[in-house]
Amino acid sequence: MSSPVQLYVYDLSNGLAKQLSLQLTGKQIDGIWHTSVVVFGQEIFYGQGICITRPGQSHHGKPLQIVDMGETALDQETFNEYLQEMRSHYTADKYHLLEFNCNSFTNDCVGFLTGGSIPSWISDLPSDFLSTPFGAALRPTIDNMYRRPVPGAAPTPATVQPSAQAAAAAAAASPNPQLAASLLQAVASQAMANGFPSASTNGTSTPSTQTVASPIHICTNTASFHNVLKTHKAVIAFFTSETCPPCRMIEPLFEQLAWNRTKTSGAGGGAGVAFIKVDLGVGMGNAVAGEYGVRVTPTFIFFKDGQKTHELKGADKAEFTSQVDLLLWESFPPHAHTKLTLPALNKVSTKPILFTQVPALDTVSTKLGSFIDASASSISQAPVVKQILTTEFIGYLKGRFSSDSKAQQPSPNQTLLMKWTEATKTLLNALPPPQLFPLTDMWRLALLDEVVSNWCASSAGTPSDPIQAILVKALATLSNPDAQASARPYLLTTLRLFSNAFSNDSLARSILSSKRTTVTTLLVSSLLHTDASVRTAAASLTFNVAAFLQKGRVEAVKEKYGPFAESEEEAEWEVEMVSAVLEAIANEVQSEDIVHRLTASLAFLLRFSPVHETQIAPLLDVLQAKNTLRAKLEKGGCGEEGVRNPEVRNLIQQVSDKLC
Structure with a gap:
């Protein structure tokens, strides 16, 4: 007689991983999975050794998900004998959060019982986490949580109770200390509650968990x-x-x-x-x-x-x-482009193009204040909003960025940032785009402060995200052709704001994960704008996006292997970006500077692209990319005589000849 086998799935982070992982790692991780096997009326899991309880009666409570793993033809006595044999292998002192954990045990049990295996989204979680820069940075910290004592040595406090020290070390390694501490503390608390290992009682070491x-x-x-x-x-x-x-x-x-x-x-x-x-x-x-x-x-x-x-x-x-x-x-095998010689492209710096000019802040304050006063009846608590933005926010900008300030003002704390965000959202809902550009320009400057940009990265996808609210307003403006002319200053400052966001790697990573689709929509429309200054700002943002990708890909090909295939969604996005940049280059006949930035952007998108051979190369042929680029060198291609700058000409020639 066969018996059903089920997998109980719990989230050690209690929802924090799903909420915070994208900001911390650039990759969506929906949970820190703990699993157990339920068969023969018992729930079996690995933590402080192999543990057995009634189904759903462990300290984890009700499972987040129950996965049907099929049926087993084995009897309970045979399975008990198997568990007894495995007890000498799955001991408390061998537990490791990443490489030998509850999921390793349940995978073995399911294999023994049914011949199957647990879902890959559970078993591959450690590799997914460690493939991110944040995960790689935390690897030594997590290893130290489970490091074994040397023979005869007394247990250290870190060995017996690692949670506090691990959280502190994680915070130091994180691009956002507060979020990292919250997530690690939550997981560590669940780990200790589950009886995760204390020191080995026999004083022996486990080599497989002593190394990084x-x-x-x-x-x-x-x-x-x-x-x-x-x-x-x-x-x-x-x-x-x-x-x-x-x-x-x-x-x-x-x-x-x-x-x-x-x-x-x-x-x-x-x-x-x-x-x-x-x-x-x-x-x-x-x-x-x-x-x-x-x-x-x-x-x-x-x-x-x-x-x-x-x-x-x-x-x-x-x-x-x-x-x-x-x-x-x-x-x-190494990427084919590693064999190319591209001296003109190698001269192009991957540093982001930033808009650092400090406007006349008193003028900004006066202008924004007049807009608020004129629409005070439609603005909730208009005097308070005005005081927050034109006094507190402007005061911070003056102290932080004005050259005549005697001492640089410290960065704002989270309380101030929340106040500024709420006031900003109030105005975004009340004022038309032509009256919002002073506000956007204030945030454009503030993002050059690492504390502010880190906070914006951590708030991505939450109601506290100020740049998401600014972006939504810009997209609504682009969808209304009648309002585009009057809203030009707002669109321009928004593009410059997002360019400045790339001054911070954490915020850049957040934008390319949580806001990639909407930012791409902003770019594609703005690259073809009738106003040259808007196109220049859009080309700058495009360059920053492509350069950020290029830096990661260069790091990958410094090693012997890679880079590797992207997801289907990422590949589609890359195709869209290449198409938009080529169209913008073809349409740009006025500004050599815009052509320069767009050609460099195109080169960064093409070089080391994981989907170059399969998707990008055929697209380049269809769009006649070589002819588009070479046309910029001819009369009328960009200005009366075409591109004249020798460095830009060399770059265009190399990209067209070797990457297209």
Whole structure:
């Protein structure tokens, strides 16, 4: 008689990950998943060793989601024997939040019971997190939370109760300390409540969790092993055993390569590289070894696209490193553009174009105040709003940015920023766009203050997000052709505001994740505006977007492998951006400066694009990109004589000849 098997899914962050992850990491992470297996009327999970309770009666309460994993033909006695065997493997002192956790255990149990595996959105969470800059920065902190004492040493406070110290270290590593502290504290609290490990009681160490290594897949059954093969392009499997001295010699190198190579090869999400450890004495590890004819340890087997490509026996460190690099080079060959010589493009700085001019702030205050007074009847608490913006906000700008200020005023605190945001939103709802440009220009200048831009990054997607409100108003203006002429100053200052947002990496990352679609709409429309100053500001923002992407891609290709495929949504966005930039270049016949910025933007979008061969190159042919660029060099292409600046001409020629 078969029995149903279910997976109970809980969120250790209690919703904080879903709310804050995009601002912190640039990637949406919907939860810090804890899972347990429910079968034979029991809920089984791994934390302080293997724990068993009645379904739904653990301290986590009601599961966030219940996933049906099928049925098992095994009886309860056989499963209990399996659990008893696994207790010596899934001990409290081996727990690690990233690489050996409750989800590792439930994946093994599901594999044993049904032959299946837990969903990839759960099992791949550590790799997804570590693939972000924020996750990589926090890796050492998380490792320290689970570092084991040396033999005979007394437990340290950090080992016994890591939550406070871990949260403090996380805050220091985060682009937004307050949010990082909130998220890490929440997870740590849940972790301690779940009985996460204290010091090892026998004083022994666990090498696999002592090093700063990447998440290593630990497989104890054939189902979990085959799932990793299926979901990763390149796999390195390490067959080992507790009693094998050569295994212990080469294990640190295996862990070091696992961290370095998964980090540089875009592991996770089903397209990266996985390092698997199979202990022949644990669970059904011997069956996994038997499937591939492994009889001695250490043995390393290399897989590409699920197929075995090479086998290495013994602890030859040099040969092992060489074979890992060969597999990854074959699986993830370097981008074709790494072979191109582009001296003119290399001279183009990727520093953002910023609008740093300080306006006559008294004039700004007077003008904004007159607009408020004229519409006071339609503005809620108009005197208060006026005082906040024309006295407090302007006062801060004077003290922070005016050259005649005797001492630089400190950055505003969160309370002030919230007041300014609420007053800003009140005016955005009450005043027409032609009267809002002084307000937008104030925020344009304020974003040059790192504290302000960090706060805007942290508030992205929340009601406290001021630049989202400004953006929505600008898009509404663009959708009304009759209002565009009078609203030109507002549109211009909005574009300059978003250009200045790229002075801060955290805010830039937030914009390209949470506001990418709306900012792209703003760009595409503004690049074709009839006013040259608006087009110049739009070209500057386009350059900042492309340059920010370029910096990340250059870092990727500095390593041997990558960059790797983007999501379908990202690829579609890149196609839209390339099309818009080419159209803007074709239409620009007045300003050589605009052509220069747009050509550099195009080059940054094309160079090292993960979808260049599959989607961008065919698009360039259809749009006749080469002819569009070369036309700028001819008479009438841009000015009467075409582009004259030698550096700009060289850039146009190289982009058209080598990237198009």
